[in-house]
Amino acid sequence: MTQKIDVEKIIGFTGYKKGDFSVCLGCKICASVCTLNDFSMHANPQGLLLKIFMGDDSIDHDPLIKNCVSCYRCTDACPWQIRVPEVVRALRESLKLSSPFEKAFKGSISIWGRVYEPYIFLNAIGFLIKNGYLKHLMKWTEYISFHLPHKIKRI
Amino acid sequence: MVYSYYPGCSLTGSAKRLDVATRKILTGLGYTLKEIPEWNCCGAVEYGNKEELLKLSGENLKKAEGLSKHVIAPCPACYRNLKESDHQGIFHIYNPLDLFDISKIKDMGIKRDLKNMLFTPYYGCVLLRPKETAIKNKNIMEEIITGFGGEIDGEKIRDRCCGGNLFFSNKEMTEKCVGLIASRSKGIFVVYCPLCHMALNTFSERKVVYITDIILYILGERKTI
Numbered sequence: 385m386t387q388k389i390d391v392e393k394i395i396g397f398t399g400y401k402k403g404d405f406s407v408c409l410g411c412k413i414c415a416s417v418c419t420l421n422d423f424s425m426h427a428n429p430q431g432l433l434l435k436i437f438m439g440d441d442s443i444d445h446d447p448l449i450k451n452c453v454s455c456y457r458c459t460d461a462c463p464w465q466i467r468v469p470e471v472v473r474a475l476r477e478s479l480k481l482s483s484p485f486e487k488a489f490k491g492s493i494s495i496w497g498r499v500y501e502p503y504i505f506l507n508a509i510g511f512l513i514k515n516g517y518l519k520h521l522m523k524w525t526e527y528i529s530f531h532l533p534h535k536i537k538r539i
Numbered sequence: 540m541v542y543s544y545y546p547g548c549s550l551t552g553s554a555k556r557l558d559v560a561t562r563k564i565l566t567g568l569g570y571t572l573k574e575i576p577e578w579n580c581c582g583a584v585e586y587g588n589k590e591e592l593l594k595l596s597g598e599n600l601k602k603a604e605g606l607s608k609h610v611i612a613p614c615p616a617c618y619r620n621l622k623e624s625d626h627q628g629i630f631h632i633y634n635p636l637d638l639f640d641i642s643k644i645k646d647m648g649i650k651r652d653l654k655n656m657l658f659t660p661y662y663g664c665v666l667l668r669p670k671e672t673a674i675k676n677k678n679i680m681e682e683i684i685t686g687f688g689g690e691i692d693g694e695k696i697r698d699r700c701c702g703g704n705l706f707f708s709n710k711e712m713t714e715k716c717v718g719l720i721a722s723r724s725k726g727i728f729v730v731y732c733p734l735c736h737m738a739l740n741t742f743s744e745r746k747v748v749y750i751t752d753i754i755l756y757i758l759g760e761r762k763t764i
Contacts, residue, residue, distance in 0.1 A: 399589040419700045423715050451712050454584055455700035456668035467669065470589060477587020485707035489585045493595075497579040499548035508707070515710070520741045527553035527737065534551075536577045 390478060391439045397474035398467070405433050407464045414458035414468060420451050427451070429458045429468040436471065444479055448472050484511040497536035542633075543603035543610045544572040547617035548580050554614070554733035560751035560763075561613045561635050567647045567758075570638065572611065575603045581620040584704055596624035603630070611635060615665035615732045622672045634666065636679045636731055639754070641686045650759030653689030657726030660684060660691060660750070663735040664700050680729055680750050687757050693724025703734035706741075717742035727764065729753060 395402050412430050420427035425447045435443045443449070454469040462468075476482065482490075488507035492499050505512070512518060542565075550558035565572060578599050586592035599621060603610050609631045612618040618634045625632060660680035667673050676682075684691055702716030721743040728739050728747040740747045752763040 397588045397590075419702075419716065422699075422719055450709060451705070453664075453700045453702045453712060453716065454704045455664040457664075457700070460668050460670065465669065473584070473587040474589070475587070482585075483708035486585050489583075493580045493582070497577075498551070499580050499583075501548075501552040512707075517707075517710070523741050524737075526740075529552065529555050531552065531555075536579050538577075 388441055389436070389439060389443055389475075391436060394436060394471070394474045394478045397477055398470050400467075400471075402437070405437055405466065408433055408466060409463060411463065413461045413463075414466075417457040417461045419453050419455045419457060420447060425451060432468065433466070433471065436475070443475065444481075449475060449479070449481065484508045495535070496533045498534060500533035503533065540609065541571050541573055541607045543606040543608075544574045545578055545581075545599060545603070545610060545612040545617055545621065546574065547578075547612065547614040549614055549733040554736070557613060557731075557733060557749050557751060560749065560755055564644075564751060564754050565611070565635060565638060568638065568640065568643050570611070573606050575599060575606065575610075578602060581614075581617040583616045583620075592620065593624040596620040600625060600630055609633070611638070613731070615663070616734070619665055619672045634674050634731075636666065636750070637675050639679055639683065639750075641682055644683070644754060644757070647758055649687070649757055651757055653684060653687045653753070653757070657690045657692060658684050658729050658753075659693035659724040659726050660697055660729045661693065661701075661720065661724075661735060661739070662697050663703070663730065663732050664698070665732060667698050680731070683750060683753065684729065687753075689753075690726070692726050693720075696720045696723045701735045701738040703732070703738040706734065706738055713738050714742045721745060 408430060410430060414429035418427045418429060427447050432446050432448050452469055452472040456469055458468045459465055485508045488504040489499060492503050546558050562572060579595060582592045582595040610621060611633050612621050613635050622632045667677060681691055699720055700716050702713035705712045717738055728745055729750050730736050730747060731750050736747050748764045755763045
C-alpha cells in the first residue's frame with residue numbers, strides 16, 4: 385500500500401537538513417557497493433534519496449525499505465559520506481514499519497530502561513512462530529541464561 | 540587509571556560470556572574497570588529518530604562522567620552509539636579490540652597455541668563503518684590468531700555484512716548474507732559482535748567463537764573453543 389510520505393519529518397529524523405542531500409553527485413557508487421546488489425535486488429540508494437527529495441509516494445516499494453541491512457558500505461564509498469542507512473531507518477520509522485520484535489524492544493526499554501531478552505522473546509512469540517524462527521531454537525541454547533530484569537534507578 | 544565500563548544489554552543476557560571474558564582479559568592486561576551505575580540501553584539500531592537514539596547514549600555518558608571519561612564498550616552497537624553521542628568529543632570511548640595487545644597478552648602467561656587451526660576473523664559492519672566510529676586497529680583479530688600460530692582465511696568477506704540487523708524482521712536477508720560469507724571462507728568464525736555471532740551461528744553449519752574465547756584458550760582455559 386502506498387502511503388503519503390512526509391519529507392520534512394523523515395529528514396528531521398535523520399539529523400540531516402534537506403540541503404545536505406543536494407551535494408549528491410549522482411555517481412551511484414553507493415549502488416555499486418550495496419549489499420543488496422550482491423543478491424541482484426536492484427537497490428539504488430541514490431535513487432532513494434532522490435525519491436525522498438521529490439516527495440515520491442511510491443517510495444515504500446523501494447527494495448531498500450525492506451532489505452537495507454545498515455552495513456554502511458554506501459556511506460564508506462560515497463564522496464560525501466552520506467548515511468543512507470540512517471535515512472532508511474528514518475523512513476521505516478515515519479512509515480511505521482517496525483516489526484513486533486522492534487516494538488517489544490522499545491517496550492522493554494520503557495519498562496526497565498534496558499533490554500530484557502526473555503520479555504522481547506515472549507512478546508514477539510506470535511511473530512517468531514509465524515515466521516519460522518522456532519526451528520532455530522536448538523542453535524540458540526548457548527544464548528540462554530537465567531537472570532531477572534534490572535529496573536534502572538534514576539541517579 | 541579507572542575506566543568506565545558499559546556492558547550493554549546483550550552482554551547481560553545472550554552474550555554474557557563475552558562480558559565475563561572481556562572483563563577477565565582487560566583486568567589481566569592491567570585495566571581497572573568500573574561499571575557505569577544504572578546504565579540504560581543504547582537503543583542499538585532500533586530507532587529511526589537519530590536524536591532520540593543518541594539521547595539514550597548521552598544519558599550513559601552523563602552517568603559515566605563521575606567515574607571516568609575513558610569509557611570501554613564491548614558491544615559494537617553500544618560502542619558506536621556512545622561514540623556518536625559524544626558530540627563535543629570530551630570522552631575517550633574504546634572498544635576492547637583496540638586495547639587488546641598481543642605482547643601484553645603474552646605477558647599474561649601462554650599455555651597453548653593455535654597451530655594447525657584455521658579461522659575466519661570476521662569483523663562485520665559496525666566495528667568498521669562509518670569511518671568516524673571505526674576501531675583503530677582493523678587487523679587485531681588476525682594479529683592475535685597468527686601471532687599464536689593459527690591460520691586465517693576469508694580475507695575478502697571479513698567486512699561484509701551478516702545481515703544481523705534484520706535478523707528479527709526479515710531473516711531471509713540475514714540468511715542470504717550469511718550464505719555469502721560462509722561460501723567464501725573456511726574454518727572457525729571469529730567475531731566480536733553478539734549479533735554477528737547469532738547470525739553466523741544460526742545460518743551456517745560452522746563453529747562461531749568470540750576472539751575472547753580464543754584469548755582465554757591461549758591462556759589455558761578449557762573448552763572455550
